[in-house]
Amino acid sequence: MQWISNYSIIAAPPTRPEDTMPKKNAFYAQSGGVTAVINASACGVIETARQHKSKIGKIYAGRNGIIGALREDLIDTGKESAKAIAGLKSTPAGAFGSCRYKLKSLEENRAEYERLIDVFRAHDIGYFFYNGGGDSADTCLKVSQLSERMGYPIQAIHIPKTVDNDLPFTDNCPGFGSVAKYVAVSTREASLDVASMCETSTKVFILEVMGRHAGWIAAAGGLAAEHEGDPPHIILFPEIAFSEEKFLKKVESTVKRNGYCVIVASEGAQYKDGTLVAASSHTDAFGHKQLGGVAPTLAALVKSKLGYKYHWALADYLQRSARHIASATDVEQAYAVGKAAVEYALAGKNALMVTIERNEGKRYGWSLGAAPLDKVANVEKKMPRDFISRDGFGITDKAHHYLTPLIKGESYPEYKDGVPIYTRLKLVSVAKKLKGTFDV
C-alpha cells in the first residue's frame, strides 16, 4: 500500500501519528446496493482492526447500514468467530444489512448528523468506516466535518463499493469486476444458445444489465467476444444517444449476416434528450429513478419494426449477488480496500476514500492510494468516449485492455449439497446507551 496517486489534486489530509492516538472503538457500515464482494471489504476491515487491539477497541457494525447508527442499533462484530469473519470473504450481499438512505444536507437536517455524532460519542467510536458509493462518500465527508465542529473528532474513511464503477479517482470500484465477469460469462453463454437455435427460433436476444448512468457494466458484455464479429453485436451505453433508426439498421444487418443478433443493453440507455429508453415511474430514496425495462422495450421495437423472434433476460439482482462467479481480482481488491481503510485510519488519516491505482506498464498490477472525500462526493465517472467504438455499439481495444484484468481469476466459494456455503453471522446487538429513540 502506498500513499500515492496518479491524480494530482490529491493532497494529504492532516495526519496524527498512531502512537499518540487514544484507543477508540470503530464503526463500520454498508451502504446502498450490495455486491458480491462488499462482505470481502467488511472482512478486510474487521480482520485488520482485530490485529490492532491496542488502538482499536470494539468493532461495531451498523445494522442495515447508517440507519443502524441513527437508531443506535449496533452489532458487536466481536461476537463473531474468526471463521465466520473469514467466511465473509466468500459471501455475497451485505452481511450486516445495508440501506438506501441518504442523509439530507446539513442545512436541511442537521439533527441527523448530530445524532450520528451522539451515538459515536456514546459508544466511544473514533473510526467511521463507510462502505458505499458516491452518496455515502458524501455522508462520510459530512460526518467528518461536523464531528470536528461538534468537538468530537471522528476519522471517517470511505471504502469504495459500487457495481456501477462510477466513482472518480479510483481506477475501478470493488463490486464492479464481479458483475462485469457475470455479464461477460453470461453473454458468452447465452450467445452460444442463440447461435444454436437461430435457424428456426430466436433471432434477437437482449440482455439488460445494471449500471445506472454509466455504461461500464454493459461494456463488460463486450468481453464475451473473442474474435472480431463475435457476439455481443450491439452494446447500448447510456453515454451514447440512442437512435431507433441506427439501432434497427444494425440489428437487421447483423441478423442478415450472422443469422442472429445479441444485444447487451444498459438500463440507463437514453435518447439524445436524456429520456430513458425505458424508465419506470419509481424513484428511490436517493432521488434516483428506479431503472429497468429497456430489454422488453427494445424487444417490442425489434418485433414491430423487423418482425424477428426475440428473447430477453433481465438478470437484476442475480448479477450483483453472483458470488459463485466472482472475479478473483475483485475479491482481492475488495478485501484490500477494507484493510487499507483501517491502516489509513491508524496512520491518522481522515476524510478520504481508499482508491485502487493501476500500475504503469503492460502487465496489470495495482496498488492502493487515497483521494480526499470533498473531491469524490457526488461525482459520477462515465465511460470515456474512446472506450466506445466509433459507431457507438461496441467497445474499443482500450476498453478491452482496461476491463479484462478486472474480471480475471475465479474465486469459487465452497459448496455443500450443490449450493455455495455462505456465512451467516450471529449479529448480536450492542446494548443501547442513549435515552429515547430516533425515527428514521
Place this chain on the structure above:
Amino acid sequence: MQWISNYSIIAAPPTRPEDTMPKKNAFYAQSGGVTAVINASACGVIETARQHKSKIGKIYAGRNGIIGALREDLIDTGKESAKAIAGLKSTPAGAFGSCRYKLKSLEENRAEYERLIDVFRAHDIGYFFYNGGGDSADTCLKVSQLSERMGYPIQAIHIPKTVDNDLPFTDNCPGFGSVAKYVAVSTREASLDVASMCETSTKVFILEVMGRHAGWIAAAGGLAAEHEGDPPHIILFPEIAFSEEKFLKKVESTVKRNGYCVIVASEGAQYKDGTLVAASSHTDAFGHKQLGGVAPTLAALVKSKLGYKYHWALADYLQRSARHIASATDVEQAYAVGKAAVEYALAGKNALMVTIERNEGKRYGWSLGAAPLDKVANVEKKMPRDFISRDGFGITDKAHHYLTPLIKGESYPEYKDGVPIYTRLKLVSVAKKLKGTFDV
C-alpha cells in the same frame, strides 16, 4: 450400464448381434431448446462411436438438428480433432446447431420422413441418434417405424435432453440438473441481496424460471433454503392452481415476519381453469405457447394490492446455458447417455430412449436403462403432488431428497482472460449426394 428398468412396461426391442452387423455410418442431431450439457451428450456419442471403427464408419451431425438431415446439410464430425470433441463436454448450447422443427404426422407429411430415409440411405447411415425432448422422441420413433417399412432399416436411439425434466421413464433428464443448480444458487444469492436491503428498499423479489408445464425447475429454487423458513418463501408451480388471494396473503405474512419475501415462479404458473398467469401471444413451431411474463405480472399484483417495493429477474436463456455453474452429476449423466446410445445401437437395439435410473438405497447412485420409444413419445412428467408442500408454495423433504443429488458437484470449465473457454468446431460440410433440394 445395465439393460434394466424399474418400469415394468419396458420390453426389450428386437436385437441384432453386433458381429452380424454391417459397418454403417451414424447420424447425430440436437433437437429443441439447448442446454448446458447437450454437447456433453454429443461428446459421449462421438467419442464412443470413434472407438468402434469396425462397426461405425463416419459420424455425421445434422446442421441445425433434423433440418440438417432434411436439407442433406450434414457435418462431418471426423474433421474435428479429439481435443475439440473432448471440449464439447464443457461447452454449453448446441455445437452443431439445434432447431425447433416438429415433423408432422406420417399422414400429414409422409414426404418429410421419406426424405429423411432417402438422405440416410444416400449416406449409408444405419444409426440415428436423436438428442432431444418429448417431441424428438416422437420423431425418432417415426423414423424407425417408417425406415423399416421402406426397406432401409435404421436403428433409432433417442438420447434424452430437456431442462424441463418432464420425460417419462427416466429418473431425471440431462440438462435439468444444471438449470436446477443455476436456479438454486441464484435464488440463494439473490435472497441474501434482498435480505440485506429490505429494511429500506425492495421487499418482494420474484425470479421467473423456465419449465413449461412442469414445476421441476421452480422446485429447484427450494434447494436454496438451508433451514426451515429460509428463502425462497414462495414457489409457484404449474401443477398447483394459482390463487391470487392465497398468494397475496402469503406474501404479506412473509414480509411481516421476515421483512422480505422471495418468490420463485414457474413460467407455466396457471389459474385453476388453465389460464396462464401470464402468457405472451406467441406460439412456437411445436404449437407450444412461448411462455414468459409471470414475474412482471406478479410484481404488478403485489405492488397494486400490497404496495411493496419489488424487483424481479427473468434469467431466460442464461439459466439453460450456464455451463459455468453446471452440475457435475448432470455433466456426467449427459455424457453417459450419449455413450450408452451408441452401445445400445451396437448391441442391436432400436426405437428406444436411454434412461437414467436411480439406485435403491440411501446414498444416491444411478445406472442406465432404456424405455421403448412408443411409450415415451409425447408424455409429460409433472411434479408429483407429494413433492409439493401442503400449502402448495414449497417443496417437501421428498422433493429435496430427489433433487439434491442432481445438482451436486461443480464441473467448472477452464477460463482464459476471465471468461470460460468454450469449444468452437470447424463444422465441415459433407458433400451432397442427392439431386435437388428439399424445402424446410
